[in-house]
Amino acid sequence: MTMSGAMNQADKPETGIRLTEAQLRARRARSIAIALALGAFVIVIFVVTLVKLGGNVLTRPM
Amino acid sequence: MSVTVARVEPSIAGVGDYIALLKPRVMSLVVFTALVGIVIAPGHVHPVIAFTALMCIAVGAGAAGALNMWYDADIDARMARTAGRPIPQGRVTPGEALGFGGTLAVFSTVTLGLLVNWMAAALLAFTILFYVVIYTMWLKRWTPQNIVIGGAAGALPPIIGWAAVTGSVAIEPVLLFLIIFFWTPPHFWALSLYRAEDYARAGVPMLPVVAGETATRRQIVIYTLILAPLGVTPWLLGYAGPLYGIAALAAGAAMIALALRVWSETESHAASKQMFAFSILYLFLLFAVLLVDRVSGGLIAQAIAHVAP
Numbered sequence: 001m002t003m004s005g006a007m008n009q010a011d012k013p014e015t016g017i018r019l020t021e022a023q024l025r026a027r028r029a030r031s032i033a034i035a036l037a038l039g040a041f042v043i044v045i046f047v048v049t050l051v052k053l054g055g056n057v058l059t060r061p062m
Numbered sequence: 063m064s065v066t067v068a069r070v071e072p073s074i075a076g077v078g079d080y081i082a083l084l085k086p087r088v089m090s091l092v093v094f095t096a097l098v099g100i101v102i103a104p105g106h107v108h109p110v111i112a113f114t115a116l117m118c119i120a121v122g123a124g125a126a127g128a129l130n131m132w133y134d135a136d137i138d139a140r141m142a143r144t145a146g147r148p149i150p151q152g153r154v155t156p157g158e159a160l161g162f163g164g165t166l167a168v169f170s171t172v173t174l175g176l177l178v179n180w181m182a183a184a185l186l187a188f189t190i191l192f193y194v195v196i197y198t199m200w201l202k203r204w205t206p207q208n209i210v211i212g213g214a215a216g217a218l219p220p221i222i223g224w225a226a227v228t229g230s231v232a233i234e235p236v237l238l239f240l241i242i243f244f245w246t247p248p249h250f251w252a253l254s255l256y257r258a259e260d261y262a263r264a265g266v267p268m269l270p271v272v273a274g275e276t277a278t279r280r281q282i283v284i285y286t287l288i289l290a291p292l293g294v295t296p297w298l299l300g301y302a303g304p305l306y307g308i309a310a311l312a313a314g315a316a317m318i319a320l321a322l323r324v325w326s327e328t329e330s331h332a333a334s335k336q337m338f339a340f341s342i343l344y345l346f347l348l349f350a351v352l353l354v355d356r357v358s359g360g361l362i363a364q365a366i367a368h369v370a371p
Binding site: 026033 | 072073074075076077080108110111114117173177
């Protein structure tokens with residue numbers, strides 16, 4: 001690629017959607033909420049597994 | 063051949079908008095009545111399992127709310143009470159609400175089935191389907207009996223709570239179902255009396271819009287006259303103690319007095335507003351006293367067993 005070719009690439013305006021500051025903030029908040037909800041779901045599954053298995057967690061055929 | 067691609071703006075929906083889709087106020091009443099169903103059920107359930115059941119019921123109720131807002135966005139936009147909801151405001155697209163509600167509905171039902179039991183899960187799935195398909199899609203826009211029949215969805219949580227503990231259904235939670243079922247019409251008709259213009263503008267055939275105010279006021283009295291004695295039945299049948307009986311009698315008498323005031327009122331809507339507000343308190347009071355009655359009864363029985371084994 002020539003020097004002028006590289007310059008043209010850099011000058012090209014970016015295509016696609018550029019998020020505004022408010023959209024970025026909203027997306028970040030939604031992402032955090034989804035992460036927290038998934039984390040809570042994992043904890044619920046883990047604790048319920050412990051409760052359901054109880055002491056039997058140690059009882060398994062060798 | 064030309065292809066038209068719809069431009070979708072990136073979402074500006076905040077977490078609060080998605081919480082609003084879950085109808086948190088309705089959800090809180092659902093959780094509370096389901097909790098009572100869990101507490102009054104015979105037998106023991108591990109607190110973690112009870113908590114999980116409550117969470118699933120709460121999320122399932124929220125999912126039904128989101129699906130309702132998805133389908134009713136056109137009606138919501140025309141009513142002052144609901145115009146501020148996330149979809150009419152343009153903060154959440156109907157497709158996002160549908161995806162959100164659908165995902166939560168499936169997740170809550172399957173989780174309840176896998177972690178608690180499938181009877182409770184089946185009842186939760188039925189409740190969501192009933193609310194979304196029978197009430198929202200069919201009855202709401204078609205008949206003034208919409209909230210009467212549709213009220214069954216809101217009345218089911220105590221039965222789901224009971225089923226979460228026992229894996230079955232019995233007469234006791236069915237009584238609680240009937241109390242909420244007969245409570246729903248006077249509650250919503252009191253609201254619709256002073257929101258009739260809103261409903262008429264949105265094309266929702268609520269009773270005051272279709273049959274007029276006089277017929278609505280008469281129906282409020284009739285349903286309240288059924289509700290008040292029904293509220294006392296858990297005590298009469300021996301499922302609750304005298305504390306509940308006294309509270310249900312007093313609150314039922316107050317409901318009847320208010321219904322009669324709504325009936326006699328012609329010009330203003332002061333009594334209707336009072337009836338709407340008090341009806342919420344009535345249901346909360348009945349279930350709260352039942353909860354206290356059962357918990358304190360259990361504690362007293364434990365204390366007696368401890369002192370005189």
